[in-house]
Amino acid sequence: MTGKNLLLVVQVRKLVLDRCRSVEGKIEGLTAEFVNLQFLSLINVGLISVSNLPKLAKLKKLELSDNRIGGGLDILARKLPNLTHLNLSGNKLKDIGTLEPLKKLEHLKSLDLFNCEVTNLNDYRESVFNLLPQLTYLDGYDMEDMEASDSDGEVDGDGVDDDEDEGTRP
Numbered sequence: 001m002t003g004k005n006l007l008l009v010v011q012v013r014k015l016v017l018d019r020c021r022s023v024e025g026k027i028e029g030l031t032a033e034f035v036n037l038q039f040l041s042l043i044n045v046g047l048i049s050v051s052n053l054p055k056l057a058k059l060k061k062l063e064l065s066d067n068r069i070g071g072g073l074d075i076l077a078r079k080l081p082n083l084t085h086l087n088l089s090g091n092k093l094k095d096i097g098t099l100e101p102l103k104k105l106e107h108l109k110s111l112d113l114f115n116c117e118v119t120n121l122n123d124y125r126e127s128v129f130n131l132l133p134q135l136t137y138l139d140g141y142d143m144e145d146m147e148a149s150d151s152d153g154e155v156d157g158d159g160v161d162d163d164e165d166e167g168t169r170p
Contacts, residue, residue, distance in 0.1 A: 018043040025052040055079045065089035077104030089114040110137040
């Protein structure tokens, strides 16, 4: 990578690669050189594993919905230690034990598992909150079933609030 390109990569804080295809679990061009990346979206890219994600120490929000991930989440704590928001909706997660490695993500406060088989288990919400005491929100709701506010439950990742549609809510 040339010096100019590296400088540009270092400045990137938000990266959306939705619907790009992964080849053997790798997304071409996604490397550890994105040192300031805070938001990464890999929705529907065909991932079956997170093992090939690069180490991104500043990443706070990761969108992995609509992939085929069924486990191996221990990699996230090693490669993404500052993750606060993780969306795994629409993946192949079947049991609570699969989520155990997320305990090591001590900053994780929001986890979304909507449309994963694990959500059909008895006492699913209680079990996940017990397993991951650092969580504030699961599927957009806290332990008392209070919906996350926009500022708590969702983070743009770029430090800029989008207030354009504030007046249009019912």
